[in-house]
Amino acid sequence: FSKREIRQFESNCIEVEYNEKLEVDGYSVEFLNAGHVPGSAMISLENDVHILYSGDLKLEETRLLEGAERNIPEVDILIVESTYFGVEHPERKELERKFVESVLETIDNKGHAIIPAFAVGRTQEVLMILESYGITPYVDGMGKDVFKILERHPDYVKDPKALRRAFKNAIWVEWKKREDVLKEPSAIVTTAGMLNGGPALFYISKLYNDPKSKLLITGYQVEGTNGDLALKHGMINLGNKIVKLKMTVEQYDFSAHSGDSQLKEFVRLAVNKGAEIVFTMHGEKCAEFANWIRENLNVEAYAPKNGDIFVI
Secondary structure (H helix, E strand, O other): OOHHHHHHHHHOOOOOOOOOOEEEOOEEEEEEEOOOOOOOEEEEEEOOOEEEEOOOOOOOOOOOOOOOOOOOOOOOEEEEEOOOOOOOOOOHHHHHHHHHHHHHHHHHOOOEEEEEOOOOOHHHHHHHHHHHOOOOOEEEOOHHHHHHHHHHOHHHOOOHHHHHHHHHHOEEOOHHHHHHHOOOOEEEEEOOOOOOOOOHHHHHHHHOOOOOOEEEEOOOOOOOOHHHHHHHHOEEEOOOOEEEOOOEEEEOOOOOOOOHHHHHHHHHHHHHOOOOEEEEEOOOOHHHHHHHHHHHHOOEEEOOOOOOOOOO
16 A cells, blocks of 8 residues: 555544444444454444444453453344364463474574564564563564554553563564574564565575574465465575475464354354344355354354345
8 A cells, every 4th residue: 555545544544442332324333352463353333233243353362462352242143253163273371382392492402493473463472472481582573563553552452561571571683683683593583474575584594494493483374475385395485586494394373363162152152142143254164154053053144255245
C-alpha cells in the first residue's frame, strides 16, 4: 500500500477499546478480546439478530496474552474460524522446554540458533520465553518496532513488566552490526516469520553451510514460502540462488490459533448462550467442523463457499 492509501485508511479509523459498545448505522457493535495477537478482536454485531464473528481465536493464554474472552454475550449466530479443527497443539510448557533445550544445545555446540518469528506477537512471546530461562538473545527486525507500539498500549498484553524485561534482556541489533552478531555462538530472534524477507535471510546466508547451527521455525509456514521450502526440502531461496541447508531445521508449534478441543469448547460456549446457527470459516476442514457441530450440538451449521449469500 502507498503512504497515501495508509493515511486514507487511518482517517477512516475509530479507536475502540475492548468491551466498549458503539452504535453504527443502527447496529450495536462491540469488540471482544480474541487472544490471537495483541489487539485482535471478535466482533459482536447486534440489531434484530445478534451475530458474533470470532476472527482468529485462541482460548488458551500464552506468556504474552490472556486467552480469548469466554464471557461472550447471548448470540443468535456464530461465525467461527476452523483453522485447526481436527488438530491439537502440543502442551505449551513442554513445547517451551524442548525449544529452549534446542537453543541451549546449539549454543553449547558453538553454533547459532536462528529463530524466525512474526513481528506481531511471536517475536515478543519468544523473547519472553528465552528471558524466563536466563537466555540473552539478539533481536532483529520489525518485532522491535512492534514492541515500541505495545509499550504505548500495555493493556493489550498480559504482563507488560515481563514484556519490558524480555526486551531489556535482549540485545537489539542494528543493520550495520549484523556481522558482529556472528562472532560468538548466539540465539537470534528475527523477522520474517516465513523467511520470505527480513534480516533472517542475512543470517541464513552466512550460516546455511554450518552444521553446528540451527534454524528454529516458530510458526506456520504457508505452502510456497521459504520457510515451507526449508521444512520440506532442507533448502532456501536467498534471492540470487537456492542453497541446500547443512544447518538443522526444526519447527515449534507456537500457534496463535485454538486447537481442536478449544474450537469445540468455544462453539459450545456460544450454543449455551443461544446460538442457533454456526458458520465455519477460514480452514481446510470447514465442512467437517460444520458436520461435527450439527451432529454433536444439535444446531444448524454451514460451511459457506466464497460467494455464497445467506439472508438472516
